[in-house]
Amino acid sequence: MNKPNLAVQIGSMTMQNPVTVASGTFGYGPEYAELVDLNRLGAITVKGIAPDIHLGNPTPRTYETRGGMLNAIGLPGPGAQGFIDTYVPFLADYTTPVIVNIWGKTIEEYGNVVEQLDNETGIHAYEINLSCPNIKEGGSAFGTDLSIFSHVIELVREKTKKPIIPKLAPNVSDIGAFAQAAEKAGADALAIMNSFPAMGIDIKTRKPVLANGSGGLSGPAIKPIAIKLVHDAAQKTNLPIIGMGGIFEPEDAVEFFIAGASAVAVGTANFIDPSTAIRVINGIETYLIDQGLNDIKQLVGTVNYG
Amino acid sequence: MNKPNLAVQIGSMTMQNPVTVASGTFGYGPEYAELVDLNRLGAITVKGIAPDIHLGNPTPRTYETRGGMLNAIGLPGPGAQGFIDTYVPFLADYTTPVIVNIWGKTIEEYGNVVEQLDNETGIHAYEINLSCPNIKEGGSAFGTDLSIFSHVIELVREKTKKPIIPKLAPNVSDIGAFAQAAEKAGADALAIMNSFPAMGIDIKTRKPVLANGSGGLSGPAIKPIAIKLVHDAAQKTNLPIIGMGGIFEPEDAVEFFIAGASAVAVGTANFIDPSTAIRVINGIETYLIDQGLNDIKQLVGTVNYG
Amino acid sequence: MIQDKATVLKHENFQGDYRILHLATTGIGPHVQPGQFVHLQVPQLGDRILRRPFSIYKADSESISLLYKPVGRGTASMATLHKKSQVDLIGPLGNGYPEAANDTLPVLVAGGYGNAALYLKARSLKRKGVAFFGGRTAEDILCVEEFEALGWDVRPTTNDGSLGIKGLVTDAFDPWLLEQNERKPELFVCGPTPMLRAMGDRAIENNFKAWLSLDENMACGVGACLTCVIKQKTETGWQWARCCKDGPIFESREVLWDE
Amino acid sequence: MIQDKATVLKHENFQGDYRILHLATTGIGPHVQPGQFVHLQVPQLGDRILRRPFSIYKADSESISLLYKPVGRGTASMATLHKKSQVDLIGPLGNGYPEAANDTLPVLVAGGYGNAALYLKARSLKRKGVAFFGGRTAEDILCVEEFEALGWDVRPTTNDGSLGIKGLVTDAFDPWLLEQNERKPELFVCGPTPMLRAMGDRAIENNFKAWLSLDENMACGVGACLTCVIKQKTETGWQWARCCKDGPIFESREVLWDE
Ligand SMILES: Cc1cc2nc3c(=O)[nH]c(=O)nc-3n(C[C@H](O)[C@H](O)[C@H](O)COP(=O)(O)OP(=O)(O)OC[C@H]3O[C@@H](n4cnc5c(N)ncnc54)[C@H](O)[C@@H]3O)c2cc1C
Ligand SMILES: Cc1cc2nc3c(=O)[nH]c(=O)nc-3n(C[C@H](O)[C@H](O)[C@H](O)COP(=O)(O)OP(=O)(O)OC[C@H]3O[C@@H](n4cnc5c(N)ncnc54)[C@H](O)[C@@H]3O)c2cc1C
Ligand SMILES: Cc1cc2nc3c(=O)[nH]c(=O)nc-3n(C[C@H](O)[C@H](O)[C@H](O)COP(=O)(O)O)c2cc1C
Numbered sequence A, B: 001m002n003k004p005n006l007a008v009q010i011g012s013m014t015m016q017n018p019v020t021v022a023s024g025t026f027g028y029g030p031e032y033a034e035l036v037d038l039n040r041l042g043a044i045t046v047k048g049i050a051p052d053i054h055l056g057n058p059t060p061r062t063y064e065t066r067g068g069m070l071n072a073i074g075l076p077g078p079g080a081q082g083f084i085d086t087y088v089p090f091l092a093d094y095t096t097p098v099i100v101n102i103w104g105k106t107i108e109e110y111g112n113v114v115e116q117l118d119n120e121t122g123i124h125a126y127e128i129n130l131s132c133p134n135i136k137e138g139g140s141a142f143g144t145d146l147s148i149f150s151h152v153i154e155l156v157r158e159k160t161k162k163p164i165i166p167k168l169a170p171n172v173s174d175i176g177a178f179a180q181a182a183e184k185a186g187a188d189a190l191a192i193m194n195s196f197p198a199m200g201i202d203i204k205t206r207k208p209v210l211a212n213g214s215g216g217l218s219g220p221a222i223k224p225i226a227i228k229l230v231h232d233a234a235q236k237t238n239l240p241i242i243g244m245g246g247i248f249e250p251e252d253a254v255e256f257f258i259a260g261a262s263a264v265a266v267g268t269a270n271f272i273d274p275s276t277a278i279r280v281i282n283g284i285e286t287y288l289i290d291q292g293l294n295d296i297k298q299l300v301g302t303v304n305y306g
Numbered sequence C, D: 001m002i003q004d005k006a007t008v009l010k011h012e013n014f015q016g017d018y019r020i021l022h023l024a025t026t027g028i029g030p031h032v033q034p035g036q037f038v039h040l041q042v043p044q045l046g047d048r049i050l051r052r053p054f055s056i057y058k059a060d061s062e063s064i065s066l067l068y069k070p071v072g073r074g075t076a077s078m079a080t081l082h083k084k085s086q087v088d089l090i091g092p093l094g095n096g097y098p099e100a101a102n103d104t105l106p107v108l109v110a111g112g113y114g115n116a117a118l119y120l121k122a123r124s125l126k127r128k129g130v131a132f133f134g135g136r137t138a139e140d141i142l143c144v145e146e147f148e149a150l151g152w153d154v155r156p157t158t159n160d161g162s163l164g165i166k167g168l169v170t171d172a173f174d175p176w177l178l179e180q181n182e183r184k185p186e187l188f189v190c191g192p193t194p195m196l197r198a199m200g201d202r203a204i205e206n207n208f209k210a211w212l213s214l215d216e217n218m219a220c221g222v223g224a225c226l227t228c229v230i231k232q233k234t235e236t237g238w239q240w241a242r243c244c245k246d247g248p249i250f251e252s253r254e255v256l257w258d259e
């Protein structure tokens, strides 16, 4: 049998395979370049970039939980110009498209960061972080309010012709409504899900285990939640969905495709096994061959309701 | 040092200690009576009761996940009269108060089930299930709509003088709003959280792993989500909160008290280790002694924000 | 029914992939009825959390044995148990097989680890009849000598013909049944669902009883969670019955199979 | 930096609770700089998921050794590794200690498993000076003979006085420092944070250098997640530096301690 076609189109961006890395779990590219062949990835999604330098939260910033981890990194970053100066040239040496995860403390900042970045040919798409559980401004609050949510996407849409991919907040009752609003506001795809608002407390000190108080839960623990959100969103929109949340094995990724994702992102698993993304790519290919499918698209949204 | 006081008051119901079992994980009492001394529990919370006999979902009804499990039992049960006939006499032999978890397919059914049950002296409180992720009617949809949510609580309030404890849906953006609405509608306490809407897919058959399609995630995986919900709700209401979600060890329960719970429920852990609730009661006592506290109330809502 | 921390007395390879786990437990051993099971907490299964049910293969006043085959994560982890390890057990659970009627010819039908559930019954039945054992290959036909030693006439069938008749259990059972005319057979069955169903169908058609040990996923194992339900026929239709508490043994006429 | 499946060559008790894990890894061993670490995937830690960082105690072309003490879940599970087990490693990681200046007197300061990070440095430094080892009890003073064999003048201190001077490392270091006037000391330090800080303060006050190996919780270990950050002084204030990538070794003047 011929090799199945793994390529996926997200607006004008072609991914050679449907596997990217989740923003914030893979740095800006160089950090894992010695361990992972970046040219094999479907896309590289970098950590959140704001208009300006941002310091993020105090430490401790992460904490291990059963089947997952909490993080409240707080989106530290070099700002748009810092990213352009330091990382765009590095990433230009690779053939893999680059998705820049963007965020702002105000609605306007989302527009501003895109203005600063949009002339760079080495940037292929924007993932709009509307769901970071770890910052007071922007982030989660924007992602759970339908009108601000739409407003931010419309603003970003005005500023760029590149594909835009809103990243939805998981802590909503009706993910379908957000999927539809994003489609209406001009999104090219959706990213689902961000880490889930969560908290841990040290019972000796009674202090929150994260300096920020609360944070986001990621890893295998949340996979069943992510599968449902992707599934439910896919019922309500025709936009391609980049599914993520607890992908550790190729089988996890396959579950996302069946649920309705057109692509997937590997997040927390990078910390445990940096080879996960490559293993997942290979495993998806094997699965397709086993199933006699010659295109990943044939798998997307194929739940057998029995 | 004297033994610390563990007793907790929920409206007119006195719990000798702050540990109950989570509805649906402990049957109606007899199932675990050979393994667990029911008289040691703070309360017994039974599986959801509707006005009439209900069959629930087809099988498979549960599935194991990393750090948790999915269930879509679908609230099978003997109905109010069946419960009165079969289980109330059994439970009357114990000194422990009984919390009946109630639900209905319509708003009216919530009133109806209370009408049928309310003359029974062996029933001490109602937990109103407004958040079951596994039934099309009632359940989660009622729990995520503020006005239906309030309406159901008001209706139940009219029908009984016994303590009523709405069980909140976890899949909301603003748990505080639901906590406040419940308080306004006349609730005596809150139960947080139900299992989280989630899904798994068998990649061989592409069928959902649960016959119902989706279900609820419970167990250690969700504990950090539950801690945050309890914490956030406690900021917005003075009602006592019965916290639950992934309690397996006494330390987990202590975390809930610090976050703001006045009592806790042990759920999925009963399946793994039926002695969990008793271990948790003993462990809480030891913790209080170690900390030099002489009343569990001194622990409630004592996060050290640093 | 108790919850007990049992110590591993011995953990041995049995045949092919099958293994036997001997556990010291004075609280469970003496109370076992044939066909009952224990709910075992798999050690070190950190991120998976549920117990797994296992039929009680043998039991005496101080111990029980389980006969199992590693098939997935839980049983693979179980296979790492070594002597003196502690295992948390709940048991004995379930209803167990009933007494045989006075006038019937007891027949055992087992597939794979089904023998584990039947051994104690095979021993306790006063009248010994025929035992049909089915499996994929010779490796899956367990305990033949043991059952023979108890006085049973063991008839193996294997899918690949590596032992006994080539084919399914029914290929041995059906011709045998045709020859019976003295006593009505009474079946005690444990094995994969298609086998249970095939035997159940024959029992109904030919008007004898078949006690089937049903295999359902379980969470609590004690009747509390309603995970393991099967459709039990009633006069007016059906109701759910809990495999762990009301079963795992049901008479063929009680079971309403899903199409 | 590579990711490697390393085989356990030997796993031995060292002293007290401390253990040494010898791992075969040709990809990491030859490239190790003193002060670097590996990020180890703890086996069977099913429901916990993060790697744990360990200083490379010894390294040669074919293997590395780790010196550790079981203190929590991860290290407890690590302690169950037996010969021939496979362990997934990422390494070598971090910056490692710099070369000593030509004109200084190298001084080692270690607390607890800090010796693990310092042994390779102790070996590679051409000039051997004094080594201050602190611990709670004699059991926590590791590798004294080994360091002495390399030519170091080892000065132990213990909180309980069971070995060397009773007190903290500083109780041995401070009087010693007063006597120094020939060469400026240059410190290579690894130990608990209060010790790092105390040494850093002395370095600044007395105008010598102290290279501190900082101990922060880590997730990725390679600089990607920004978990392990510490405040690094800049001309205008401070910036975050990643302990795993920009460190773990920082000169005392670089570190802005939290009050
Ligand atoms: C009454 C009874 C008696 C049995 N006796 C024996 C015996 O004597 N010998 C023997 O070898 N086997 C016996 N079994 C079968 C044994 O319990 C299974 O082999 C075992 O559960 C499989 O575990 P595993 O983790 O190795 O399998 P896996 O194949 O890894 O399990 C696959 C998946 O199925 C799901 N799953 C497994 N168990 C459950 C559950 N209980 N509830 C929900 N989901 C679940 C989980 O998601 C699991 O990851 C018996 C079963 C029953 C019901
Ligand atoms: C650069 C460096 C070198 C080290 N070298 C050595 C050495 O040579 N020998 C030695 O014995 N120890 C060394 N350590 C310390 C060693 O890594 C810890 O002892 C180990 O991480 C503790 O693991 P544990 O699971 O046993 O501890 P636990 O006490 O169980 O961990 C407690 C809790 O802390 C949290 N936690 C632990 N690690 C992390 C993490 N990385 N990120 C987020 N949360 C976390 C988890 O929630 C965990 O449950 C080193 C540490 C660093 C940073
Ligand atoms: C340490 C860490 C940092 C993260 N930083 C970001 C970020 O900067 N922007 C963003 O949109 N998501 C961020 N996320 C969320 C991930 O991109 C991803 O949505 C989430 O972790 C779920 O996937 P996983 O379970 O595979 O990790 C971060 C997650 C982690 C664990």
Ligand SMILES: Cc1cc2nc3c(=O)[nH]c(=O)nc-3n(C[C@H](O)[C@H](O)[C@H](O)COP(=O)(O)O)c2cc1C
Pocket (backbone or CB within 6 Å): B022, B023, B024, B025, B047, B048, B071, B073, B075, B101, B129, B132, B167, B193, B194, B195, B217, B218, B219, B220, B222, B244, B245, B246, B247, B265, B266, B267, B268, B269, C225
């Ligand atoms: C098998 C199962 C059945 C449940 N049935 C009910 C129910 O009938 N009514 C209800 O309000 N909650 C029900 N729940 C939810 C639990 O009461 C509890 O809120 C949830 O499982 C979280 O707690 P845990 O993580 O400790 O299990 C059920 C949970 C499980 C696992």
Ligand code: FES
Pocket (backbone or CB within 6 Å): C217, C218, C219, C220, C221, C222, C223, C224, C225, C226, C227, C228, C229, C242, C243, C244, C245
């Ligand atoms: S497994 Fe819980 S009722 Fe049978």
Ligand code: FES
Pocket (backbone or CB within 6 Å): D217, D218, D219, D220, D221, D222, D223, D224, D225, D226, D227, D228, D229, D242, D243, D244, D245
């Ligand atoms: S541990 Fe991830 S940046 Fe250091």
